[in-house]
Amino acid sequence: GAGVSQTPSNKVTEKGKYVELRCDPISGHTALYWYRQSLGQGPEFLIYFQGTGAADDSGLPNDRFFAVRPEGSVSTLKIQRTERGDSAVYLCASSWQGSNSPLHFGNGTRLTVT
Protein backbone atom coordinates (compact mmCIF):
# COMPACT_ATOMS: atom_id res chain seq x y z
CA GLY A 1 0.00 0.00 0.00
CA ALA A 2 0.95 3.68 -0.04
CA GLY A 3 3.49 4.97 2.40
CA VAL A 4 3.44 8.13 4.49
CA SER A 5 2.79 11.13 2.27
CA GLN A 6 3.90 14.68 3.10
CA THR A 7 3.02 17.88 1.30
CA PRO A 8 4.49 20.14 0.17
CA SER A 9 7.91 18.58 -0.41
CA ASN A 10 9.49 22.03 -0.30
CA LYS A 11 8.27 25.27 1.24
CA VAL A 12 10.00 28.64 1.12
CA THR A 13 8.52 31.38 3.27
CA GLU A 14 9.50 34.75 4.61
CA LYS A 15 10.36 35.38 8.22
CA GLY A 16 7.23 36.16 10.21
CA LYS A 17 4.82 34.25 7.97
CA TYR A 18 2.56 31.34 8.93
CA VAL A 19 3.01 27.87 7.40
CA GLU A 20 1.14 24.59 7.44
CA LEU A 21 2.71 21.22 6.68
CA ARG A 22 0.52 18.22 5.94
CA CYS A 23 0.97 14.52 6.63
CA ASP A 24 -1.08 11.57 5.36
CA PRO A 25 -0.15 8.47 7.39
CA ILE A 26 -0.30 4.86 6.28
CA SER A 27 -3.92 3.72 6.29
CA GLY A 28 -4.84 1.98 9.52
CA HIS A 29 -1.94 3.38 11.54
CA THR A 30 -3.24 4.87 14.77
CA ALA A 31 -0.01 6.54 15.86
CA LEU A 32 1.46 9.58 14.12
CA TYR A 33 4.66 11.48 14.85
CA TRP A 34 6.36 14.70 13.78
CA TYR A 35 10.14 15.00 13.84
CA ARG A 36 12.47 17.80 12.80
CA GLN A 37 15.84 17.19 11.16
CA SER A 38 18.43 19.93 10.92
CA LEU A 39 21.37 19.68 8.56
CA GLY A 40 23.91 17.09 9.63
CA GLN A 41 21.83 15.84 12.54
CA GLY A 42 19.47 13.04 13.34
CA PRO A 43 15.73 13.63 13.55
CA GLU A 44 14.45 15.16 16.80
CA PHE A 45 11.06 14.32 18.25
CA LEU A 46 8.39 17.00 18.20
CA ILE A 47 4.99 15.45 18.93
CA TYR A 48 3.18 12.10 19.09
CA PHE A 49 -0.51 11.48 18.38
CA GLN A 50 -2.44 8.39 19.40
CA GLY A 51 -5.69 8.70 17.48
CA THR A 52 -6.90 12.29 17.56
CA GLY A 53 -5.13 13.36 20.73
CA ALA A 54 -1.59 14.57 21.27
CA ALA A 55 -0.22 12.03 23.75
CA ASP A 56 3.18 13.73 23.99
CA ASP A 57 3.99 17.22 22.71
CA SER A 58 7.11 17.67 24.83
CA GLY A 59 9.33 18.14 21.77
CA LEU A 60 7.59 21.22 20.39
CA PRO A 61 10.19 23.99 20.79
CA ASN A 62 7.81 26.81 21.74
CA ASP A 63 4.22 27.97 21.44
CA ARG A 64 4.66 29.03 17.82
CA PHE A 65 4.44 25.35 16.93
CA PHE A 66 1.14 23.49 17.00
CA ALA A 67 -0.15 20.28 15.44
CA VAL A 68 -3.59 18.78 14.97
CA ARG A 69 -5.07 15.48 13.87
CA PRO A 70 -8.81 16.12 14.02
CA GLU A 71 -10.10 12.85 12.56
CA GLY A 72 -7.32 10.54 13.64
CA SER A 73 -5.77 10.30 10.19
CA VAL A 74 -4.28 13.35 8.41
CA SER A 75 -2.20 15.68 10.55
CA THR A 76 -1.15 19.30 10.06
CA LEU A 77 1.88 20.91 11.69
CA LYS A 78 1.39 24.66 12.01
CA ILE A 79 4.16 27.18 12.59
CA GLN A 80 3.32 30.81 13.39
CA ARG A 81 5.62 33.80 12.98
CA THR A 82 8.33 31.70 11.36
CA GLU A 83 11.96 32.41 12.16
CA ARG A 84 15.09 31.59 10.18
CA GLY A 85 16.00 29.02 12.84
CA ASP A 86 12.87 27.06 11.93
CA SER A 87 14.49 26.09 8.62
CA ALA A 88 14.82 22.29 8.61
CA VAL A 89 13.29 19.15 7.17
CA TYR A 90 10.06 18.24 8.95
CA LEU A 91 9.46 14.50 8.93
CA CYS A 92 6.20 12.74 9.62
CA ALA A 93 5.99 9.10 10.64
CA SER A 94 3.23 6.67 11.47
CA SER A 95 3.10 3.31 13.19
CA TRP A 96 0.49 0.63 13.55
CA GLN A 97 -0.31 1.11 17.19
CA GLY A 98 2.35 3.30 18.73
CA SER A 99 3.54 0.99 21.47
CA ASN A 100 6.77 -0.69 20.36
CA SER A 101 5.75 -0.57 16.70
CA PRO A 102 8.28 0.43 14.03
CA LEU A 103 7.91 3.97 12.70
CA HIS A 104 7.52 4.46 8.95
CA PHE A 105 8.64 7.86 7.70
CA GLY A 106 7.57 10.08 4.84
CA ASN A 107 10.02 11.94 2.61
CA GLY A 108 9.67 15.12 4.63
CA THR A 109 8.95 18.77 3.93
CA ARG A 110 12.01 20.97 3.54
CA LEU A 111 11.13 24.33 5.08
CA THR A 112 13.30 27.34 4.28
CA VAL A 113 12.63 30.61 6.07
CA THR A 114 14.25 33.61 4.36
Add this chain to the structure above:
Amino acid sequence: GEDVEQSLFLSVREGDSSVINCTYTDSSSTYLYWYKQEPGAGLQLLTYIFSNMDMKQDQRLTVLLNKKDKHLSLRIADTQTGDSAIYFCAEMLDDYKLSFGAGTTVTVRA
Protein backbone atom coordinates in the same frame (compact mmCIF):
# COMPACT_ATOMS: atom_id res chain seq x y z
CA GLY B 1 23.42 16.50 22.04
CA GLU B 2 22.08 13.07 21.22
CA ASP B 3 22.13 10.29 23.78
CA VAL B 4 22.71 7.85 20.94
CA GLU B 5 26.25 8.09 19.56
CA GLN B 6 27.62 6.95 16.21
CA SER B 7 30.82 7.56 14.30
CA LEU B 8 30.19 10.14 11.60
CA PHE B 9 31.86 8.63 8.53
CA LEU B 10 32.72 5.25 7.07
CA SER B 11 34.42 4.57 3.74
CA VAL B 12 34.32 1.04 2.37
CA ARG B 13 35.36 -0.66 -0.84
CA GLU B 14 32.66 -2.20 -2.99
CA GLY B 15 32.26 -5.88 -2.17
CA ASP B 16 33.69 -5.56 1.35
CA SER B 17 31.67 -5.67 4.56
CA SER B 18 30.63 -2.46 6.32
CA VAL B 19 30.26 -2.29 10.08
CA ILE B 20 28.50 0.68 11.66
CA ASN B 21 28.64 1.01 15.43
CA CYS B 22 26.32 2.74 17.86
CA THR B 23 26.05 3.22 21.61
CA TYR B 24 22.84 4.09 23.39
CA THR B 25 22.01 5.10 26.92
CA ASP B 26 18.63 3.78 28.04
CA SER B 27 18.94 0.22 29.30
CA SER B 28 15.15 -0.08 29.33
CA SER B 29 14.84 0.43 25.57
CA THR B 30 12.78 -2.46 24.25
CA TYR B 31 13.66 -2.11 20.59
CA LEU B 32 16.63 -0.68 18.71
CA TYR B 33 16.42 0.37 15.07
CA TRP B 34 18.51 1.05 12.01
CA TYR B 35 17.27 3.48 9.37
CA LYS B 36 18.81 4.45 6.02
CA GLN B 37 18.53 7.91 4.49
CA GLU B 38 19.46 8.65 0.89
CA PRO B 39 19.96 12.25 -0.31
CA GLY B 40 16.73 14.22 -0.34
CA ALA B 41 14.69 11.31 0.94
CA GLY B 42 13.03 10.30 4.17
CA LEU B 43 14.15 7.55 6.50
CA GLN B 44 13.79 3.96 5.32
CA LEU B 45 13.39 1.34 8.04
CA LEU B 46 16.15 -1.23 7.49
CA THR B 47 15.85 -3.54 10.45
CA TYR B 48 15.27 -3.63 14.18
CA ILE B 49 16.07 -5.89 17.09
CA PHE B 50 14.25 -6.68 20.30
CA SER B 51 16.32 -6.07 23.39
CA ASN B 52 16.27 -9.72 24.52
CA MET B 53 18.04 -10.81 21.33
CA ASP B 54 21.79 -10.82 20.70
CA MET B 55 21.71 -11.05 16.94
CA LYS B 56 19.35 -10.71 14.01
CA GLN B 57 20.15 -11.53 10.39
CA ASP B 58 18.16 -10.34 7.40
CA GLN B 59 19.72 -11.10 4.02
CA ARG B 60 22.89 -8.94 3.79
CA LEU B 61 22.21 -7.24 7.11
CA THR B 62 23.33 -8.50 10.52
CA VAL B 63 22.52 -6.66 13.72
CA LEU B 64 24.47 -7.40 16.89
CA LEU B 65 23.33 -6.19 20.29
CA ASN B 66 25.46 -6.12 23.43
CA LYS B 67 22.96 -5.05 26.06
CA LYS B 68 25.52 -5.03 28.87
CA ASP B 69 27.64 -2.44 27.06
CA LYS B 70 24.63 -0.77 25.36
CA HIS B 71 26.33 -1.30 22.02
CA LEU B 72 24.59 -1.96 18.72
CA SER B 73 26.17 -2.67 15.37
CA LEU B 74 24.99 -3.09 11.80
CA ARG B 75 27.00 -5.19 9.39
CA ILE B 76 26.30 -4.96 5.66
CA ALA B 77 27.79 -7.85 3.71
CA ASP B 78 29.01 -7.41 0.12
CA THR B 79 28.54 -3.63 0.21
CA GLN B 80 27.25 -2.15 -3.05
CA THR B 81 27.26 1.41 -4.43
CA GLY B 82 23.54 1.58 -3.69
CA ASP B 83 24.38 1.20 0.00
CA SER B 84 25.95 4.68 0.03
CA ALA B 85 23.73 6.69 2.38
CA ILE B 86 23.43 7.96 5.94
CA TYR B 87 22.61 5.27 8.49
CA PHE B 88 20.85 6.16 11.73
CA CYS B 89 20.75 4.15 14.88
CA ALA B 90 17.74 4.78 17.15
CA GLU B 91 16.54 3.58 20.51
CA MET B 92 12.88 3.46 21.47
CA LEU B 93 12.10 5.36 24.66
CA ASP B 94 8.92 5.00 26.73
CA ASP B 95 7.76 2.33 24.24
CA TYR B 96 6.82 4.85 21.52
CA LYS B 97 9.42 7.58 20.94
CA LEU B 98 12.59 7.18 18.88
CA SER B 99 15.82 8.90 19.88
CA PHE B 100 18.28 9.05 17.01
CA GLY B 101 22.00 9.33 16.67
CA ALA B 102 23.56 11.92 14.35
CA GLY B 103 23.99 9.36 11.59
CA THR B 104 26.94 7.63 9.93
CA THR B 105 27.66 8.61 6.33
CA VAL B 106 28.73 5.51 4.42
CA THR B 107 30.63 6.04 1.18
CA VAL B 108 31.20 3.04 -1.05
CA ARG B 109 34.20 3.37 -3.37
CA ALA B 110 34.86 1.26 -6.44
